[in-house]
Amino acid sequence: MEIVLRARQTYLDALPIAAAVVVQDDLGRLRVVAANAAFDRIEALTGKPGKLLHRAPFDNAFADFLDGDQAAIQFNWTTDSTASARHFIVRLATLEPLPGMPWRCMVSLVDRTAEVESERSLRAEMLHDSLTGLPNRVAFDEALEEAAACDRAGGATSHHAVLVVDLARFSRVNECMGSMAGDELIITVARRLLFTLRAGDVLARIGGDEFGILMRINASVEEAREAARRIVTTLSTPFRLSDLEIRIDCAVGCAMTREGAGFAEDVVRNAQFACKRAKSTGSVEIYQSGEATAVRRRFSIETELRRALENARLELAYQPLVDLASNRVTGFEALARWSHPEEGMISPAEFIPVAEESGLIVPLGRWAMETAVRQLAEWDEAAGSALPLSMAVNLSAIQLTRDDVPTMVAETLARHGVAGRRLVVELTESAIVHDPERAARVLGQLKALDCAIAMDDFGTGHSNLAYLQKLPIDVLKIDRSFITGMLTDRDKVAIVRAVLGLANALGMRTTAEGIEAVELAHTLSALGCSHGQGYYFGRPMSADEAMACFRAFNG
Incomplete structure (x- = not known):
């Protein structure tokens, strides 16, 4: 028997893990009859050597094991809840019964402390931003899910809000001062934001220059x-970076966890919608119900517009431009129209901004230029000679930036044999203000093609009068907001008179938009406005209707 016991002990000592043999005597008591040194050290960790089997979760595990018919079971065990806790996988396995011996089993413990700590460290890295040490988007979403669950459980008494803070001009700092300065700025911003929060608020870095705040x-x-x-x-x-002081503006949007959002990502997205609106308004914005629906609508419009361009489902309508002195049609403005097979007419006010945001404005602008110039050539061919007509085509600020406009215009004119002097390129004030140097270069190249340049919606943007003097602009189009109701508003008359005087001083022609009555046409002509456009002369019409209108006005 002594040889058997010695062999058993030698076997246990040779094991690379903590192990012990446990027996159950006739009275149902459990006791360790053999253990290796590793098992003894673990028992010592509990502070009560010899009592390990009678402590949770061992006592419950043994009770279940004895009552069941499994040959082996295992469970996880942690020595305590402190930072120095050890983590083990405990396995209980029945040993073959020996004659005259009570029930016995092998208890083994595999130390997985290093694995648990590595997982914990990796999770901490995965849940924190390496630059600021703040929680990242994943951790923020988890905290937000918990808060949303708390709100649902708490009923009307529990409320949380999410703020999204977006930094303006951060990319400029990176471009001009380098990424090190950009990192320093982000760290400083994070510190300042922490000082604005209350105990219990959660601050996270959820994007490159975007922070999220969860607050009760x-x-x-x-x-x-x-x-x-x-x-x-x-x-x-202002922030001090090196020897410079940098001012960083921010936009802040807010959304409530209970505001129609089922998941954390929905709440954050709602706050981002509000933040995007805050960028344009310059004030703190709260998410409004329906914004998400509007965004989905824009994505739907984008998809359908792309298909419409690919399948040639768009059309141009032509609105007459009339010489107010002679009452003759001298040209047409080409306007994009989209008749959706299911939704009917979709307003340009809806699909043009979507086209600009998505980049579809470039193929849309090219299509409009091609179609308008081709139509002018077809009218000439039908008449047997070049008609005394010009064609005005709108050019987006986005297209001005992204497309090689002069080359595109030159190739289009050459392809259809139309002289450059018969094309009027219309740009809004924002297209010029956005990038005046590029605008000047492109307009100069268009003038070299003998094209005329018109500034559309004049007076509604942020024009610098220096642009009017330096840029080769031929026509100022006075926005309809100044024309409508002009006859009963002295201020509007004064504005229109001032614009006309400015245009005359700079040698520019003028076109008044939104003329809807003969009295307006006569008054504008008397004030010195050269051309008019509006429903009084004709609404946007098809190519055939436009030619009929030309003949009716010009005899």
């Missing part, structure tokens, strides 16, 4: 709005 609020959203104002004020103080 009362039933009123005003508390979140006030927190947003504190953030804007805090970040308005």
Whole structure:
């Protein structure tokens, strides 16, 4: 028997893991009859050597094991809840019964502390931003899911809000001062934001220059709005980078966890919608119900517009431009029209902004230029000679930036044999203000093709009068907002008179938009406006109707 016991002990000592043999005596008591040194050390960790089997979760595990018919079971065990805790996989396995011996089993413990700590460290890295040390988007979403669940469980008494803070001009800092300065700025912003928060608020870096804040609020959203104002004020103080002081503006959008959002990503997206609106308004914005639907609508429009361009489902309508002195049609403005097979007419006010945002404005602009110039050539061919008509085509600021407009125009004119002097390229003030140097270069190249340049919607943007003097602009189009109701509004008359005087001084022609009555046409002509456009002369019409209109006006 002694030889058997010695062999058993030698076997246990040779094992690379903690192990012990446990027996159950006739009274049902469990006791360790053999163990290796590794098992003894683990027992010592508990502070009560010899009592390990009678502590949770061992006692419950043995009770289940004895009552069941399994040959082996295993469970996880942690020595305590402190930072120095050890983690084990405990396995209980029945040993073959020996004659005259009580029931016995092998208890083994595999130390997985290093694995648990590695997982914990890896998770910490995965859940934190390496630059600022703040929680990242994944961790923020987890915290937000917990808050949303708390709100659902708490009923009307539990409310959380999410703020999204987006930094303006951050990319300029990276471009001009380098990534090191950009990193320093992000770290400083994070520190300032932390000082604006209350205990329990969660701050996370959820994007390159975007931060998210989760905060508990009362039933009123005003508390979140006030927190947003504190953030804007805090970040308005200039930042010192190297020997420079940099001012960084920010946009802040807010959404409530209970505002029609089922998941964390929905709440964050809602706050981002509000933040995008804040960029344009310059004030703190709260998510409004329906914004997500509007965004999905824009994506739907984008998809359908792409298909419409590919399948030639768009059309041009032509609105007459009339010489107010002679009452003769001297040209047409080409306007894109989209008749959807299911939704009917979709307004340009809806699909043009989508085209600009998605980049579809480039193929759309090229299509409009090609179609308009080709139509002018077809009218000439039908008449047997070049008609005394010009064609005005709108050019988007996005297309001006992304496309080789002069080459595209030159090739289009050459392809259809139309002289450059018969083409009027219309740009809005924003297209010029956005990038004046590029605008000047492109307009100069268009003038070299003998094209005329018109500034559309004049007076509604942020024109610098220096642009009018330096850029080769031939026509100022006075926006309809100044023309409508002009006869009963002295201020509008004064504005129109001033624009006409400015255009005359600079040697430019003028076109008044939105003329809907003969009295307006006569008054504008008397004031010195050269051309008019509006429903009084004709609505946008098909190519055949446009030619009929030309003949009716010109005899």
